[in-house]
Every structure is written in C-alpha cells, then in structure tokens.
Amino acid sequence: IVVTGGDDRLWKTWGFPDGNILMTGEGHTDWLSGCCFRPSGTQLVTSSGDTTVRIWDLSRRGCILTLRGHSRAVRACFWHSCGDFVASASMDGTSKIWDVNSERCRYTLRGHKESVNSIEFLPFSSTALTSSADRTLSLWDVRTVRRL
Numbered sequence: 001i002v003v004t005g006g007d008d009r010l011w012k013t014w015g016f017p018d019g020n021i022l023m024t025g026e027g028h029t030d031w032l033s034g035c036c037f038r039p040s041g042t043q044l045v046t047s048s049g050d051t052t053v054r055i056w057d058l059s060r061r062g063c064i065l066t067l068r069g070h071s072r073a074v075r076a077c078f079w080h081s082c083g084d085f086v087a088s089a090s091m092d093g094t095s096k097i098w099d100v101n102s103e104r105c106r107y108t109l110r111g112h113k114e115s116v117n118s119i120e121f122l123p124f125s126s127t128a129l130t131s132s133a134d135r136t137l138s139l140w141d142v143r144t145v146r147r148l
Helices: none
Strands: 002-005 010-015 020-026 032-037 043-048 052-057 062-068 074-079 085-090 094-099 104-110 116-121 127-132 137-141
Touching (some): 010 032, 043 074, 094 127
Parallel strands (some): 032 074
Antiparallel strands (some): 002 010, 010 020, 085 094, 116 127
C-alpha cells in the first residue's frame, strides 16, 4: 500500500501491484504536502497548505485530530518510530513536535531563517533532521529543543 496527497486536497491509498485506489480522505482546505503512515499502520498523518496537520484513523475512514499552531503552510510531516509523536515543518520557519496522546504541541523548533521544507526523525532516537530554504540542515535533540 502506498499513500499520496496532492493539489486536489485529498489523500489516497493505493494497492499494488494493481494500482487500485483503496481509500480516499478529504478534509483539508488546501493542497497536501505530506503523508506518512503511523508505524503500526492504523493511522495516517497529513500536512497541508491550510496550516494544519491532521491525524486520520484508517479503520474509521476519517480525521480524528486536527493540529493547529503553524502560521503558514505546513510543508512536511513525519511520524516518530514509537508512534506517539508527529513532527511538522512549516513555511513559517518553525518545526513542531506534536504529542498525539495529549493532542498538543510539545516543542517548537526555531532557528532556521526561512521556510522549513522537510523534517524526519532518525530511527529509534530523539533526534530530528530538518532542511530549510535558507540552505541549511539541522539536527535537533527534541527532548532539549536544541540543535546538535
């Protein structure tokens, strides 16, 4: 199964090798920039030009949580390997670490001078990697909210 998102404001899961659309989700009000499965495979996180990050329950086929806090489009999202945290990267120059269980932003990562275009957690660690339009990469310890 592969997930995609696009300018049509929809995410879609596709089955392979046939390429059939298995599921479609709607709810964002602008383009989708990122989609990532929860490590358990039961949920999906999406990011959008509408400044939100959304968590979707695949068995319920619907959005179960909308995370708000960015002031500009969200360019990317990523799920931590433990399944309890989601990271987002935004054109507002920040990245956020969201606690899915408490449904709130746990940390805001500041330091890039321009849009943050991608974010990923290093596997099984508290380290995140961001890339920015300011032509820099940063490694962050998300427990201390400091660059490494």
